[in-house]
Amino acid sequence: MIQSDWGRWLVDEIEQASPTGLKIWYLGCNGFILKASDGTTIAIDPYLGLGDPPRTVRMIPVPFNPTDITTLDSILTTHEHTDHTHGPTQGPMMNQTDAHLFAPPASMSKTVSQEWINEYDLSETDFIEVDAGQQHSVGSFDICVESAHDPDAIDPVSYVISHGDSTFFHAGDSKPSPEFTTIGNRYDIDLGAIAFGSIGYIRDKETCEPQRTKWYATGDELIELAESLQLDRVLPTHWDMWKGVTADPHALHSNARSYRYPKAIEIVEIGDSVTV
Numbered sequence: 001m002i003q004s005d006w007g008r009w010l011v012d013e014i015e016q017a018s019p020t021g022l023k024i025w026y027l028g029c030n031g032f033i034l035k036a037s038d039g040t041t042i043a044i045d046p047y048l049g050l051g052d053p054p055r056t057v058r059m060i061p062v063p064f065n066p067t068d069i070t071t072l073d074s075i076l077t078t079h080e081h082t083d084h085t086h087g088p089t090q091g092p093m094m095n096q097t098d099a100h101l102f103a104p105p106a107s108m109s110k111t112v113s114q115e116w117i118n119e120y121d122l123s124e125t126d127f128i129e130v131d132a133g134q135q136h137s138v139g140s141f142d143i144c145v146e147s148a149h150d151p152d153a154i155d156p157v158s159y160v161i162s163h164g165d166s167t168f169f170h171a172g173d174s175k176p177s178p179e180f181t182t183i184g185n186r187y188d189i190d191l192g193a194i195a196f197g198s199i200g201y202i203r204d205k206e207t208c209e210p211q212r213t214k215w216y217a218t219g220d221e222l223i224e225l226a227e228s229l230q231l232d233r234v235l236p237t238h239w240d241m242w243k244g245v246t247a248d249p250h251a252l253h254s255n256a257r258s259y260r261y262p263k264a265i266e267i268v269e270i271g272d273s274v275t276v
Contacts, residue, residue, distance in 0.1 A: 002089065004062040004065050006062070010025070015071050019035055026270060032044045032193065036139065039071075049083065051242065056242050079157070133145065142163075148173075166190055168190065168193070184229040192262075195237050199218070199245070229261070234264075
């Protein structure tokens with residue numbers, strides 16, 4: 001069972017908030033909770049697990065227990081990796097709140113193979129499979145499912161989420177690719193979240209020997225992706241999470257100096273919030 005030493009303060013802050021527009025809380029790793037002015041609340045890639053030491057060692061606290069969440073309308077996942085689709089995190093959150101899970105096919109297959117329905121007392125109607133090109137509405141949120149470019153995932157997606165005049169983009173663990181120019185031309189994105197990390201050594205799953213690993217966009221790649229998307233603001237994620245591939249987001253200011261986009265780099269730590 002997941003246990004946090006933060007207590008309920010972050011959950012209480014989110015549930016008691018009354019934003020005038022769109023407010024977003026960073027959960028560390030690549031997770032967010034979004035809350036709209038009408039109270040609609042959704043989560044993207046929430047992960048409260050500890051990793052799999054010594055291969056993946058979590059470097060940040062667990063911000064809350066999944067059973068502490070009492071108000072949540074939907075959970076979106078970008079791909080099937082454990083720190084994005086995680087039964088012990090998302091199953092109890094769904095059970096506590098009746099939130100639906102929106103997930104691409106490989107993520108959905110994972111929920112089936114791990115028997116989330118039986119394990120967390122859920123039903124088939126709680127799960128909605130998504131593919132690029134679809135549009136969904138959750139309360140006052142308009143959600144457009146777009147393609148992603150993560151060579152390590154099976155069928156990843158990204159999300160463009162709008163509330164009123166505010167638009168947030170979540171790239172999952174994407175690296176640069178031509179399709180992001182199309183997305184940037186299609187939408188006027190105010191804030192985009194892009195996974196960022198160093199190239200380091202992670203133990204191989206089979207041999208446990210250290211292996212040179214590149215999971216996330218480097219500094220130059222993150223800025224290239226932000227330029228393609230024409231982001232007003234970019235929010236680096238994932239840099240805080242795994243021992244061996246952490247990075248310093250403040251260094252991105254040097255990478256971005258000569259580019260038109262992003263116009264601003266939004267650096268937040270786990271538990272921080274921003275408005276869109």
